[in-house]
Amino acid sequence: MNEFELIDVFFKSMTHHREDVILGIGDDASCLRVPDGMALFVSCDTLVADVHFLPDWDAYDIAFKAVMVNLSDLAAMGAKPAWLTLALTLPEFNSDWLMRYSQGLRDALDRFNLALVGGDTTKGPLSMTLTIHGLAPEGRLVGRHGANPGDKIFVSGELGAAAQAVAFLNQPDVDGAHQQRLMEKLLHPVPRVDLCDHLQQFATAAIDISDGLGADLNHICQASQVGACLAFDQLPIHPLVRHYQAAHSFDFAMKGGDDYELCFTVAPQDEVQFLEMNAQLGLNCTKIGQIQAHPGLWVTYPDGRVRAYPPEGYAHF
Ligand code: ADP
Ligand code: MG
Numbered sequence: 001m002n003e004f005e006l007i008d009v010f011f012k013s014m015t016h017h018r019e020d021v022i023l024g025i026g027d028d029a030s031c032l033r034v035p036d037g038m039a040l041f042v043s044c045d046t047l048v049a050d051v052h053f054l055p056d057w058d059a060y061d062i063a064f065k066a067v068m069v070n071l072s073d074l075a076a077m078g079a080k081p082a083w084l085t086l087a088l089t090l091p092e093f094n095s096d097w098l099m100r101y102s103q104g105l106r107d108a109l110d111r112f113n114l115a116l117v118g119g120d121t122t123k124g125p126l127s128m129t130l131t132i133h134g135l136a137p138e139g140r141l142v143g144r145h146g147a148n149p150g151d152k153i154f155v156s157g158e159l160g161a162a163a164q165a166v167a168f169l170n171q172p173d174v175d176g177a178h179q180q181r182l183m184e185k186l187l188h189p190v191p192r193v194d195l196c197d198h199l200q201q202f203a204t205a206a207i208d209i210s211d212g213l214g215a216d217l218n219h220i221c222q223a224s225q226v227g228a229c230l231a232f233d234q235l236p237i238h239p240l241v242r243h244y245q246a247a248h249s250f251d252f253a254m255k256g257g258d259d260y261e262l263c264f265t266v267a268p269q270d271e272v273q274f275l276e277m278n279a280q281l282g283l284n285c286t287k288i289g290q291i292q293a294h295p296g297l298w299v300t301y302p303d304g305r306v307r308a309y310p311p312e313g314y315a316h317f
Contacts, residue, residue, distance in 0.1 A: 001093060003121055010102040011086070011116060018115040020082065030117035032083055032133070039138040041079040042131060045070050049126040054169075059097045061187045062128075063104030069210070070132040071112060072191035072260040076208035078142040078199040079134035081112045086119035087129040112193060140200060142264075144223035147205040151265035151291040153228060154274075156192050157284055159213055160241035160249065161185035163256025178240055185238075189260040195283065199264060202274045206264035214254040217263050218297055218311035229298040229306065230289035255312055265291055 001009070012025045023031040034040050047066050049055040067084065074081055086105070090098075109116060114132075165182035168174050191208075199206050205224055207216045213235075221228050237253040245252040266274050271287075278285045292298075299309045 001095075006093065006098070007119075007121055010098045011105075011119065011121075014102055014106045015116045016106070016109040016114060018082065018113070021115050021117055024115065024117045025119070030083070030085075032117065034135065037138055038135045039141075041074055041077050041134040041136060043070060043073040043077075043134075044129060044131040045073065046127060046129040055126055057187070058104075059100035060104035060107075063101045064108045065187060065189065066128055066130050067105065067108035067112075067114070067132075068189050068191050068260060070130045071114075071193055072189070072208040072210065072262075074132055074134040075191050075193045075196055076142075076199075076206045076262055076264075077134070077136065078140075078196050078203065078206065079136040080196055081114045081132060081134045081193065083115050083117045083133040084109065085117060085131045087122075087131075088119065089122045089124045089127045091124065091126055136196070136200065142199050142203050142206050144205055144207055144220050146203075147220050147224035147226050147265040147291045148267065149226055149291055149293040150268050151204050152268060152271050152287050153217070153230065153263065153265055153289040153291060154285045155209070155213065155236060155261060155263045155288050156195060156286075157259065157261040158236045158238040159209070159259055159261065160245070160253035160256045161238040162189065162258035162260075163212075163252065164238070164241050164244060166258070178243075182240060186258060189258070191260050192262045195262055195264075195285075198274075198277065198283065199262070202266050202270050203264040204267055206262055209257075209259045209261050209263055211257045212255045212312070213263060214297060214309060214311045220263070220265065221291075221295065221297065224291070225295075227292045227295040227298065228289060229292055229300060230309070232299050232301045234286065234288045236286040236288075254309070 020033040053062050161182050162185050165186035205220050207220050209216045237249045242249045297309045297311045300306050
């Protein structure tokens, strides 16, 4: 099978249909319709074998996760997913692998009403670059730069499970059911696309947690020129992280990447309304602290003491 047959069989044939795709896969560029009053959001992520995933993982999971990681960035901007391009580099032609990969991709696209509209296919060390395009009403922009002193800091979901799964990758003696629960979080993260509208309504700033809460919240602080103070005992740490990390679970959850939950800030006058909605809709967001004028990342411990916290997370270089 040559490159063009491969594209036809595994990618062109399976694309999710959307009315706003004027021209999809097959030409030199795709043509897409942005509705009046909407702004276009674009975000790109590369996943490299042995860095972001292991080459022996099921190709279904690799494809699925690649899309989820991309979706998470859009969700953090309060934008709804629309279109995706995929630049895929493969070491060899392997029909079974491509079948699993395209199935994972198809399921991810269908689940989030996302159309694959183009890409590139090349030979080389296994890696993939996905560029996602999303839409949100023009005018209000939820970014990293909008946090103000006094804003409440929230985080969605539970933290640390994906990092715990990575820590256990080479430890076969761990409880099988626990390992499976953790691997599920690592392989199939669920991006918080469901929070898009609520971020649009309530968030002054937002970011997705890919490198660890400490490092990612620090990005909000730097972009907004503020500081943050977190309550040590409020962090929603995954129960298995508490179980395995015991006294270290706070640090582990702060530094662990790959959770793809969202961290965002809400103005104090909106806090009550947001909390009511959070409870009503079961959004599973937790208030973990407050933005302050004084720069840096700080933690209030149960004994009342406040200490500076190093904003370390995953960094490639
Ligand atoms: P070009 O030579 O102009 O770069 P290609 O031959 O690389 O075009 O690709 C042919 C068509 O297939 C293009 O429309 C491109 O967007 C699409 N395409 C290539 N690889 C992929 C892929 N992995 N997934 C989706 N679409 C792809
Ligand atoms: Mg090309």
